[in-house]
Amino acid sequence: MPGTVLLIAAAPLGRGRLVDAAGVLPVLAAVAPAVLSGTDTANVVELADPLEPQAVLTRLRAAAASPGPLTVYLTGQLHLDRRQHRLHLALARTTPATVRYTALPWHWVREELRLRSAVDTALVLDLHADAETWRHLAERGLDCGPNTAVYGRVAPPATRRAQAEPAYMKTVATLLRSGHRPPLAALHQQALARVPEETAGNLLLARTGGHAPGFPAAGVLPPPFADGAPAPGATPGPAPGAGPGPAPGAPTGFAPGAAPGFVRGATPLAAGTAYGSAPVAAVPGARAGGSAPADPHAAISAAVSGGRHGEADGLAARYEHDAVRAHGAGSEQALHWSEVRADLAMFAGDPVRSCRAWLAVAEARLGAGQAVDAPAVEAAVDRAHHQWSRIKDTARARELGPALAQLRLRVPGRRRGALESVQRQLGRLQAASP
Template sequence: MPGTVLLLAASPVGKGCLVDAASVLPVLAAVPPAVLAGTDTANVVELADPLEPQAVLTRLRAAAAAAGPLTVFVTGQLQLDRRQHLPHLALARTTPSTVRYTGFPWHWFREELRLRAAGTTTVVVDLHADAEAWGWLRGQVLECGPTVALYGRVAPPPGRRAVAAPTYMKAVATILRSGGRPAVEQLHQMALGRIAGEGEVGDLVLSGGARVEFAPAAPSLPVPGGYRPQTPVSALKGPRPQTPPAGGPPDGLVGLGDDPHAAISTAVQAGNHSEADALAARWEQAAAVSRGVGSEEALHWAEVRADLAMFAGDAERSCRTWMAVAAARLAAGQAVDAPAVEAAVDRAHHQWGRIGDAARARELGPALAELRGRVPGRRQGALDHVQRQLRQLQLQA
């Protein structure tokens, strides 16, 4: 089955730039697509210094929907927004004061990749963090979801007025260009070995979903290959995979293991949308019974069903489900600018715009406008857009 590769290199223009991210793209682009993906054939999408987070989201969403293995290479810098203190991938127009609106929220990677089957998605990163993001990383885990294998490194801020080079990603590309395609874990270790002697100590190393902080080892230890080894000081494990509700899987689901996402993904790829939704519905019901309707487990499965409706081409059902998820999160006391709340309303808004039946769209419009009034989101003019579209629909009645 063909693979998909997304090459993303992004950094701000001007004095806010910490790393020359785009410099790695020619090196990666010189690697044959099949080698980048680790498959017989592959499609490659390249994003160089994108301007808008929505443009990145569109490409990521398309890549996540593709069948077969997906490999995402991300080079750039991390910054925190000053309102929620959440990490963002800085884009070309990002400044410290505009991160929330001009950067790509890191949790969007998790949102877009969450429905992919375990073992089919790899993210390789070479990131430099600004001072605030570096401090955040000391107590937090950077991840892309429980089913995604994340490898790479995050480096601290370079010296004042210095622009760093993406040496880890260039090492990855150089290894791949030399012939052969080692397993990603081996590739990761080989790349770390290449940059270990370049003075880049104190990095956070991401290995298969775990975060390990490294410090230089005693220089007297002999090491094959001429590079200094690094000794792990501490390890913070990433989030656990989704587990079944208390009491085990729902009736009829025993034998599928702890994570039914793979079965759902297989059903979707086979075009069995009703089967996929029925399976997700049973997990949602079981989570609601055992842990509560407003629990994260139940809301997770509601979100899965909203995405499944989208995959089935049922924009109305997807819109209604996303609105219900947003309302449930707000009723549980979550803030109007909480990432999960904003994501639910944004997706409801998007699906509403794809409803082909004008009468159905008119029916949902007022509720969406009310919800959008409470949750304006990051895109300026979102409420105005709903109100304007609703007026046009009402004129068609």
């Protein structure tokens, strides 16, 4: 099966550029696609200094939908938005004042990769941070999601004003030009060994899967941040929730016939951590005696692959019921399975059921006290909106429209005009009523 490789080099144009991100692309482009992917053949997509977050999201979503192995080589710089203090990947038009609207929210990356398997999904990162973002990372680490292998580094602010070099990624590319791709863990260590001075004091990332926050090694952070760095192995606080998902009217992000690679791991979901930000592989209410599959996500994925959508939903419904009994209807364990069932309805081509499920998830999260701009809440409303836009049955769309409009009043989301879009379409549906 061919692999997919996504090469992203992004940084602001002008004075805000911390790193010459695009400078690494010629070196990566000189590597054979199959070597970049680690497969016999591969498709490579290159994004050099992209302008729009939605354009990057579209490419990332298409790559995540590919059924074969996926490797994303990402070079750029991270910033915090001033309003919500969330991590973003800066793009060509990003300035400190416009991060929220012109940069790519980092939790979108987590969200798009959340249904893939860690076995065949990898991020190779060479990122740079400004001072404020570096402090944030020193305290919380970099959350790349529960189901992605992650290797690379985040560099602290440069001590001089000159643009930094993506030395780590250039070294990775140089090693790959030999024509051989070793296991990524070995490739990572080889790259670090070649550029020890450039990576000293960096936040180093090396995880084969699972929740991979990545923290700087103790004692290597330059002042004044050394006091705030957690010790190796320290557990960070609850990470933010899942990203906003598909924008209204956007493609679903899953290729026709492609099966979801549901999250696999071995750690139970931490209380208070939103789905998509921690492993969710522990089975709520698992039955003794081997009557339940060891990994229900794998069994569900296999059922979807075989077109057995009823069987897949039945399995998810069992675990949702067990999670509700064990932890409560508003628990993250139960909401996880509700979200899985909403996605399964989408795979089955039932936008009515998927929309209704996402509406219920959004209401449950809001009812549990989550903020209207929490990523997991925005994600649920955006996905409900997207599925509603795909409903062809006028009566069903008219039935669900008012509930979506009420939610949009409370959760406008990041895409301007989303509420107005619902209201216009609902008006058309009501005007067409016999």
